Amino acid sequence: MMTKPFGKSSDVSELVSSLGWLEEDGSSQDGDESPDMRGQHSLTVGSRIHSCTELGSEDMDEEEEEEDDEIGPNGEQAPKRRGPKKKKMTKARQERFRARRVKANARERSRMHGLNDALDNLRRVMPCYSKTQKLSKIETLRLARNYIWALSEVLENGQSPESHGFVEMLCKGLSQPTSNLVAGCLQLGPSPMILNKLEDKCGGPGIGGVGGQASHSLSYPSPGLPSPPYGSLEASHLIHMKGFKGPVYDNPSPNECSSGTPPYDGPLTPPLSISGNFTLKQEPSPHESERNYTPHTGHHAHYLSSHHYPSSTAGGPQGHPLFQASRYELPLDVAFDSFTPSHLISSQMGAI
DNA sequence: TAGGCCATCTGGTCCT
DNA sequence: AGGACCAGATGGCCTA
Numbered sequence: 291m292m293t294k295p296f297g298k299s300s301d302v303s304e305l306v307s308s309l310g311w312l313e314e315d316g317s318s319q320d321g322d323e324s325p326d327m328r329g330q331h332s333l334t335v336g337s338r339i340h341s342c343t344e345l346g347s348e349d350m351d352e353e354e355e356e357e358d359d360e361i362g363p364n365g366e367q368a369p370k371r372r373g374p375k376k377k378k379m380t381k382a383r384q385e386r387f388r389a390r391r392v393k394a395n396a397r398e399r400s401r402m403h404g405l406n407d408a409l410d411n412l413r414r415v416m417p418c419y420s421k422t423q424k425l426s427k428i429e430t431l432r433l434a435r436n437y438i439w440a441l442s443e444v445l446e447n448g449q450s451p452e453s454h455g456f457v458e459m460l461c462k463g464l465s466q467p468t469s470n471l472v473a474g475c476l477q478l479g480p481s482p483m484i485l486n487k488l489e490d491k492c493g494g495p496g497i498g499g500v501g502g503q504a505s506h507s508l509s510y511p512s513p514g515l516p517s518p519p520y521g522s523l524e525a526s527h528l529i530h531m532k533g534f535k536g537p538v539y540d541n542p543s544p545n546e547c548s549s550g551t552p553p554y555d556g557p558l559t560p561p562l563s564i565s566g567n568f569t570l571k572q573e574p575s576p577h578e579s580e581r582n583y584t585p586h587t588g589h590h591a592h593y594l595s596s597h598h599y600p601s602s603t604a605g606g607p608q609g610h611p612l613f614q615a616s617r618y619e620l621p622l623d624v625a626f627d628s629f630t631p632s633h634l635i636s637s638q639m640g641a642i
Numbered sequence: 643t644a645g646g647c648c649a650t651c652t653g654g655t656c657c658t
Numbered sequence: 659a660g661g662a663c664c665a666g667a668t669g670g671c672c673t674a
Contacts (some may be wrong), residue, residue, distance in 0.1 A: 389662095397661070402649075424648065470645060 417460060418475035429468045436460045 387418035413419055413430050416437060425433060443449040449456060457476060461469040 391652075394653095394661085398652085401662070406649095409672090428647090454655070 418469075418472045420475070423471060423472070425468060429464060432463055433460065433468065433472065436462055436464070 296632065409427055409430055411433055413425055416425065416430065416433050418425075418433075436459055440449075440451075440456050443459060444451050444456065457473060460472050461475075
């Protein structure tokens with residue numbers, strides 16, 4: 291559960307607002323703001339406070355304004371402050387500040403969009419990529435780690451990708467809905483990824499094989515379907531049941547304890563069929579279509595069992611720039627001829 | 643209604 | 659000085 295310092299309607303916010311800290315004319319809205327802006331009708335309390343502080347420290351060439359006689363919320367005199375004195379917020383300064391903030395906000399939005407695009411790319415190389423059932427960010431990262439871990443087991447220990455252990459590794463530490471999704475996908479059919487490549491290279495079917503004939507005996511519920519009340523695929527359960535024996539880690543990270551997912555400190559080994567995967571999945575990011583900000587909600591995606599892409603994004607824009615980048619293609623073709631884990635990993639990570 | 647997840651704004655910090 | 663990165667805060671949307 292996410293921890294939130296304040297409730298959704300913060301008492302503090304109301305207090306600050308009542309003190310007149312909030313701008314009265316709604317000018318906190320960026321001029322370049324998208325229609326997608328949903329919850330930004332007021333600035334955050336902390337931000338507002340910081341904002342005032344910052345304003346007080348800029349433009350030292352302008353006249354300073356004493357603020358010694360600040361009056362507190364209850365009328366009492368606030369203690370004198372040390373440090374640079376705040377300056378009066380002149381109109382010009384306000385405008386400059388706003389312009390700066392607007393630019394910074396735009397950059398930050400762009401940065402976060404880039405991050406989300408990268409996450410989308412990562413989702414696409416996951417075994418259970420689905421346009422309609424999107425993994426949450428955190429689950430994407432967890433699954434990615436598990437995936438790398440599982441593949442490394444395949445390469446290093448010869449573990450079969452059809453084995454229980456492979457699926458267990460993939461699901462380890464994931465939420466049940468995600469575990470179900472992964473299991474469902476693996477059972478349903480070949481993830482376009484490693485499995486095909488394994489088939490090519492090893493002469494064996496991938497997990498589940500084409501047509502969804504799962505060769506492993508784990509009985510996963512309803513293939514391909516989202517989460518809920520299907521059986522429990524909680525990885526730890528499986529592990530206990532099957533006497534799972536994972537790799538030995540030298541330096542277990544304390545951070546991993548909470549999730550129950552083992553850390554992986556060993557050498558990374560790359561996913562096996564990145565190239566095939568990218569070939570198959572070179573679809574435009576759903577996110578990309580939303581970059582144009584359809585009004586409605588900023589919710590471009592729904593997550594796992596309970597979320598679905600809006601139909602309008604099904605087609606999506608063509609030619610995602612990221613997928614046109616040569617860096618996705620070049621190293622991948624080399625992967626199996628001159629197999630160099632570090633190279634592949636770096637190429638894969640570059641894609642991410 | 644609570645909880646999960648998200649996008650966005652924001653100020654601070656670090657780096658170039 | 660300006661940009662990148664980060665984390666805190668907030669409200670919206672959605673589902674159970």
